[in-house]
Amino acid sequence: MSQPYSQWKAMLAISKASFRAIFRSPSAVIFSFAFPLIFILVFGFIGGGSPTVRIGFTKGTDTSRNNAVYQQLLKYKTIRVIEKTEDELRSDLSKGRITAILDMKPNGTDTFPLYSISIQTSTASVDRLAILQSTLKDIIVDLDRRKAPNAPTYASIDLPPPMPGRIYKTIDFILPGQLGFSLLSAGVFGVAFLFFNLRQQLVLKRFFATPIKRGYILFGEGISRVLFQLITAVVILLIGRFVFGFTLVHGFVTFIELLLLSLVGLIVFMGFGFIVSGLAKNESTIPPFANMFTLPQFLLAGTFFSIDTFPKWLQPICKILPLTHLNDAMRNIAFEGSHLVDCGKQLGILGLxxxxxxxxxxxxxKWE
Incomplete structure (x- = not known):
């Protein structure tokens, strides 16, 4: 007696054949492996990244026009002021996200120094503290020359002992963005070209001549794409960890959670790939459709730069994009020690x- 037709065996056969085909595709390997690794290597060797110094101010800081030090500090392009609550600033300081929290208060007298400046820093930001100190000293020397030539100094600086913190390296920011870049490219371009070509080459039509159901065809192709991309994620994470010291706070647990998060992101992005493959009337229309979804995210979703560097009117748009929330969740899990259950907001938006x-x-x- 003949064996009953197995939908699962047929699905796995499709997955196996598709998996081999992906590895034989130069574009799939380049977009998934090569591009992200090139960016990781470049930023990894650069190490320090941009010289921008991110600082915050205490609630009691004098920000009036009378405070010449404060007004001059705002004019420096290397200084970026982060506006958050003091608790949030202290949390960012301990994680190396900002360089220091400044407290500037008038001394309450007309005698010099007119202001006292306290710089609270952490062991995670000592590399950029020198830039901040040098900037403040330049400002004060200039003010001494112009406003207090016969006085000791216009403002005094106090530097308390640094609070403990974890060093936030360049690779800790750039690697999650490049992993998200790889997932987005694979999910959109990979799926769009794959199913369009299967339809155009009448491969799907041939599948219909077999007993396999349509859902199993989709699952078979999807499984091969997911497996390939998870291998990519493993390679990227291992290179980041062992070559550049990428932070995995909880070790193997963090590694597994990042892979699960990658799976969630890839499944979401594959949805747009299905949309593009259905809308495209020929192969040349796929890139424009796909770029409408991918290009804004490459640039605005915190892939290469923090969204804090963008104008305030643009930041709400950045926070709508799904890649923004995938990148945020990855950085929270990898560096801050959060778990998947702590990333409810990001996972919820990705789910929507x-x-x-x-x-x-x-x-x-479209099937045909």
Whole structure:
């Protein structure tokens, strides 16, 4: 007697064949492996990155026009002021996200020094403290020359002992962004080109001549894409960890959680790939459609630069993008020690994007 047709075996056969085909595709390997690794290598060797010094001010800091030190400090392009609550600033300081918290208060007399400046820093930001100190000294020397030529100094500086903190390296920011870049490229371009070509080359039509159901075809192709991209994620994370010292706070647990998060992100991004493959009328229209979704995220979702560096009017747009929340969740898990259960906001927004994308994909996806 003949064996009953197995949908699962057919699905796994499709996955196996598709998996081999992906590795034979130069574009898949370049976008998934080469580009992210090149950026990681470049930023990893650069190490220190941009010289921008991020600082915060205490609630009691004098920010009036009378405080010449404060007004002059704002004019320096190397200084970026972060506006958060003091508790949030202290948390950022301990994690190396900002260089220092400054407290500037008038001495309450007309005698010099007119102001006292206290600089609270942490062991995580000592590398940029020298830049801040040098900037403040230049400002005070200039003010001494112009406003207090016969006085000891215009303002005095106090530097308390640094609070303990974990060093936030360049690779801790750039690697999650490049992993997200790889997932987005694979999910959108990979799926869009894959299913469009399967339809154009009548491969799907041949599948329909077999007993396999359509859902198993989708799952088979999806499994191969997911496996390939998870291998990519493993390679990127291992190179980051052992070559550049990428932080994995809880070690192997953090590593596994990042892989699970990568899986969630990839599934969401694949939804847009299905949309593009359904809308595209020929192969040349796929890149424009795909870039409408991917290019803004490459630039605005915190892939290469923190969204804090963008104008305030642009930041709400950045915070809508799904890649922003994937990158934030990855950085929270890898460096801050959060777990997946602590990333409810980011996972929720990714989930909403997934529901919307797949709802549209169902409407526009074409088999023939």
């Amino acid at each position: 994007w997934g529901v919307v994308l797949y709802a549209i994909a169902i409407k526009v996806f």
